[in-house]
Amino acid sequence: MSLEARLSSALSCVRHAPRWCVAFSGGLDSTVLLQLLVDLARREALPPLRAIHVHHGLQSAADAWPEHCRRVCTALGVPLEVVRVQVEAGSSLEQAARQARYAAIELRLEDGEVLLTAQHRDDQAETLLFRLLRGAGVRGLAAMPARRRLGRGWLVRPLLDVSRGELEAHARRLGLTWVEDPSNDSLEFSRNYLRHQVMPVLAQRWPQTATTLARTAAHMAEAQALLDELAEMDVAMMASPGAYAWLPVPSLALAPMLSLSPARQRNALRHWLAPFTALPDSEHWKGWESLCAAAADSTPVWRLAAGELHRCGDRLWWLSGRWLRPVVGPVAWNDPNQALQLPDNGSVQIAGAAAPARYEVRYRQGGEVLQVPGRGSRDLKRLLNEAGVPRFARARLPLLYADGQLVGVANLPGLCALPLTIDWQPPPADAGLS
Template sequence: MSQPVTDLPSRLLLSLTPWRNAARWHIAFSGGLDSTVLLHLLAHLAKNHSLPALNALHIHHGLQVAADAWPEHCQSVCDELGVPLQVIRVQVQPGASLERAAREARYNAFTAVIQANELLLSAQHRDDQAETLLFRLMRGAGVRGLSGMPRQRTLGRGHLFRPLLDVTRAELEAYAAEHQLCWIDDPSNQDRQFSRNYLRHQVLPVMIERWPQAVTTMARSAAHLGEAEGLLDELAQIDLASARTVSDFDWLGVPSLELAALAELSAARQRNALSHWLAALTRLPDTDHWSGWEDLRDAAPDARPVWRLAQGQLHRAGGRIWWLAGRWLRPANDAVAWHDPSQPLVLPDNGMLSCRGQIPDGPLQIRYRQGGEVMAVGDRGHRDLKRLLNERRVPGFVRGRLPLLYRGAQLLGVANLRDLSGSEQDGWHLHWAPLSEDQGLS
């Protein structure tokens, strides 16, 4: 049973209580019915309650001619309510799904705007949640997908909150009529070729005619699945804790997990733990693509399997799996002269190199492995570099980026590797600080 429209302001204020100390509330304002009601509610609540500063954000996708007039409409609404408006124009990348591409462009824009301790308020409601559940069910989603839209989540440096998920579309329409609000009717919302519109106009009305409480019960199912997802997340944290062991190559700053700890789990727990871990790194694979994990996990010990995902790759080396993206996926090839070894050397796309202790005589040069290198190692004489790297179990993906210190044709040292990175007798040591993830490796 829907609650009276007159309760909407108090219900909204109650749901926003935990966020009253935020620095600013941004409202995702499309100009449509839902966001217009949300903006109107917040603007009027701000007159009688101490709320954070309000700011409306309108994303202009530029996908249809009619949309060019929407920023002006949004500005007039905001002017009337006394809420500042920020219009952001985005470029929607072409792809198989226009809906997905527009959503990604929109949320990328929101992420760029939202600062620490700020909140983005979005106006999705209970009917939207039911549509989301049906849409994802048709796509074969698992528990995470079928839990629907979360009420809150992190967004960039701030948070996203959906305060109207317990409110029906009918309640919003009644509020808009009572307050004589004007809003934009997006023509594309009637286009049945878009899956969500088809569900909204063709499927849900038939279901509601047969089961009047369908929207409410589907939202309840999404909440149950959300609780199940929380339990699966807790299980994933337990399983990942045993796989986040110390590695000799932690200094690389590359995310990695111990393979043996994962392999001891059931297949379902492996997928659950990896999904949780990968979610922060890449778009998750669909069900069929998970065979790539099995191939990587079960490959022969001397193999170098790779599982290619949307934003990077998983490699297996040294009894671990490693997440590689960006520059880690290509070797560094450019030789660099080191004219002043007393100063750190910035390597193109490969971090920084420094020499500690007594500096070797020059002229010196930094090169990268090409194959066939030989190095003098103490009383062991000359040894193939490949064999030396194998002895130290250096992961294959690192070998093409390890800085090699040369004097003429002589290989003097390999950065960061024990017994190879310098000379105890001559008192020097070569230290390499790879680019961190924050510096552009993912």
Template sequence: MSDFSTLLFAALKPWRNAKAWHVALSGGLDSTVLLHLLVQLRQTHPLPPITAIHVYHGLQAAADAWPAHCQVLCDGLSVPLQVVRVQVQAGASIERAARDARYQVFVAATGAQEVLLTGQHRDDQAETLLFRLLRGAGVSGLAAMPRQRRLGAGHLCRPLLDVPRTQLETYAREHNLSWIEDPSNTQTDFSRNYLRHEVFPALRRRWPQAAASMARSAAHCAEAQGLLDELAQQDIHAASAADEFVWLGLPSLELAPVAALSPARQRNALRHWLAAFTQLPDTDHWAGWDALRDARDGAQPVWKLAQGELHRAGARIWWLSGDWLYQPTAPVSWVQPDQVLALPGNGRVRFVGDIPDGPLQVSYRQGGEVMALEQRGHRDLKRLLNERGVPLFARGRLPLLYRNEQLLAVANLNGLDSSPCGRWQLQWLPTLSDQGLS
């Protein structure tokens, strides 16, 4: 086995028991060499089944011939090929849109315990580092491309990140491989192409090991980011105690433990926590967090982000998105109260125990509601919600059960959600923050 094959085999060691390996095959040099190497390896080692995926974007006339080229290559290597045609959405960056369309295909094609293998090499890693450095990226961005990460139900792996492009070219010539040269790769109006053709040649003339050094710096940043993630997990854990409104099904943290951290550590913890929910602003645009954190008690501040909002209520911060950002439709007649009632944009309600006499309907707070309580008389609903500390953002979504004009119950609030004799209880299963149902 050659040194090249030995390096690749070692890089793939964690994935040798996968159910399948899928190769992202553009037909270019790197993916062609990767596929050929894998086929050579399976002749001497037991490997998972290998398939190839070619994504046809249709962005240029030359691309029409690429699926056929990939098919000839795969036929010669006895590798099944899947060709997927995609529509690239118009936008500010055609490169980004094409990448997004590509990865949607890869996510769909990669199942549980399966791995997508891509052919990015050391020069690509160096270009990514420099590109992100010029955009002012932080440690996470400067870590460039990870060697492996989750991809849908499976994983993505880049086994050639330590290999320079020159080594791929040498291998391809030695094995008489042919590959596609994308005409768009020479267009220097694309930022990456400008770096590749104009900047890196000058850097290599002065510093021949520039790409290797940059790739090594990316690895150092990846290690540093791993430590920051560990610190963020500790800080989030310290602020993750549940509260009495856990039934809302919303992600939340205690504010005080977060606010007690240094500003940089606050941002690190919040970036880690919010990354699962939304795209985050850059470091210069965190004034919204400062305003939310420092607002006076009872101010109910909101920080609006790309995919939702961060609210402060009840000494906690809460993440809201999807249906939680809109007032639900009301009223809703409950024609069959023996069955669960779906509330448009607001989950569902049901009775536990007996069913009260009708006619019944579910509505939401408008202001001025009054509720009759046993041994307490008629009480203002606003006061009752204040007594229980219900977060302001949830008050307009709490299902209110009416019979004619009489307010019978408020879902999920102890003492307000049942009949005086306890024969029935109104239970609300809210819409989750990801717009699903709990």
């Protein structure tokens, strides 16, 4: 099958996208991809095409690349946007540049738009080998997916089944010109070391090294898909709402989780936590083991990159953002007939007639006492324990005071000294990772 036909087949799943955008570095791979797409558009009905060039400013040679990309795109009749980014210093310049590049492009993708990148089979093989040497699991060894979400659109890699040799042969046959990145020859970068020092040696002994490694990545992607399906079934089993379904933070029932083998527990948790936080490596799963092994009446916490996993009662709760910040109070409630907005803590309103008094909302400080109808004066801490209110929620739970006296607890109808109900609408959980 010709290169053009393979590209057309690889793009069949995104033909109905509103627009295609090519990540155009000006190098060999993206130059061939752009030229192939322009040729394909002359013969087939394709979405509108544009290109984007990200200038990292990391080396003086790169200053000439935007102009080269403009000339190429002008000749092909493709609109080009040049974006300059600032690369943050870090332990890996490669990774920092990649993150800055994708972040800049993600901001510019329209709804449903498809970003097309030119990674090929050799890139896929190097990625698998690189991750294998870092001790990656199945998901990491699946290397680069052919398609994934990116912001409001999609990222598609239509050349993963094409070798770099094929791309170069095609470019030379058509007399295409491209820029050469001097940093690609630097053995300081791990991927370059693999490309120039390791892969050629492997190919001498096993000529199909790149092909077989890319095939292994495909096998790993299939295995990961099966693990994801298993995780979805396991998480669905744990997703039944608990007694406090009005708390808008992600949670899972603990008992079904603990009924699974340790490997299935980790698989399910990885799947569930992935939208919320960067996941720990294998050495840091001791935190999960400690959380499971803690005493039944304790409230252990597992701290992760973007938040905390709490075990409260019979559930696991994911807390991040505002749910880890202290609340600010007291808050005067001058008109109890109107809803009261609480700083960074949602809103409360009263259902029922509130007698004239000086009302305010406070939060727990310790030592509070509530007059409970039919039970007399009771310690609030004990009442909350009896009600099973998750520990993390108690500090945010609005307490209604009238003339300086605690008269009720929001969302707990049995804990109110007055003939009324205090409804609290908690703030939503913070958005997870992109």
